[in-house]
Structure formats: C-alpha cells, structure tokens
Amino acid sequence: MKINLEILTPDKILIREEIDEITVPTTSGYITVLPEHVPLLTQVQSGEITIRNNGSVENFAITGGFMEVLENKITILGDYAVRSKDIEIAKAEEAKRRAERLMNEKVSREDFAIAEAELRRSLLELKVARKRKLTP
Numbered sequence: 001m002k003i004n005l006e007i008l009t010p011d012k013i014l015i016r017e018e019i020d021e022i023t024v025p026t027t028s029g030y031i032t033v034l035p036e037h038v039p040l041l042t043q044v045q046s047g048e049i050t051i052r053n054n055g056s057v058e059n060f061a062i063t064g065g066f067m068e069v070l071e072n073k074i075t076i077l078g079d080y081a082v083r084s085k086d087i088e089i090a091k092a093e094e095a096k097r098r099a100e101r102l103m104n105e106k107v108s109r110e111d112f113a114i115a116e117a118e119l120r121r122s123l124l125e126l127k128v129a130r131k132r133k134l135t136p
Contacts, residue, residue, distance in 0.1 A: 087129040
C-alpha cells in the first residue's frame with residue numbers, strides 16, 4: 001500500500017506522487033509517516049526530508065512550513081524546499097559567503113535577519129547536497 005504525497009512551495013509543486021514512506025523534521029523531532037497514518041497537522045522545521053519509494057531514496061531540503069496527513073494523503077506546505085539533486089553546490093557556497101559577508105558588515109537588524117536566513121538556507125542546502133554525494 002502507498003500514501004499520496006504533495007510538497008508545495010509558494011512558487012511551485014515539487015512533488016506529487018504515491019510513496020512508501022516519508023520522514024520529516026518537525027518541531028517534535030523527526031516523524032516517519034507510512035500509509036494509513038492517523039490524521040496529523042504539525043509544523044515542519046528546517047531540515048532534511050527523506051522519501052522512500054520502491055527501494056529508492058530521495059531527499060529534500062526544507063526551511064520550514066506545515067504538514068497535514070489526512071485520509072492517506074500527505075500535504076507539505078513549505079516556505080522553501082528543493083530536491084537534493086537540484087542543489088548546485090557552487091551557488092550554495094556563494095550564497096553562504098555572501099550572507100557571512102553581509103552579517104559582518106554594519107547593517108540594519110532587518111538586513112542582518114535576511115542575511116542570517118540566507119546563511120541558514122545555504123548551510124542546509126550544502127549539508128543535504130554533500131550527503132547525497134556520499135550516498136551511492
């Protein structure tokens with residue numbers, strides 16, 4: 001038996017398919033959802049989503065959002081999410097350097113918060129992308 005999954009961000013639908021299971025970072029820790037899971041609504045925390053389907057594994061980086069599990073369907077509304085295979089390490093490293101440079105300059109609190117969020121996102125992308133490179 002499978003469970004339906006949708007991962008959406010404000011600008012696109014990242015995935016819409018039937019899967020075997022998903023592990024998601026939440027404010028309560030990592031949660032694995034299998035088919036016929038009880039109804040659930042939870043806040044998604046920044047981290048790595050792992051999807052298992054037909055013996056293969058696919059990972060996503062997500063910066064936060066919400067997950068609903070209802071009637072054998074998972075819907076994740078993410079602030080920002082990206083497939084690990086779509087992460088460009090060079091771009092993520094450049095974003096990290098840019099954010100660090102901005103944080104070291106005398107900038108407003110708002111600009112500092114924006115740079116800090118960019119730094120967190122780029123570090124997450126690098127972690128997920130590098131993990132993918134190590135996994136066969």
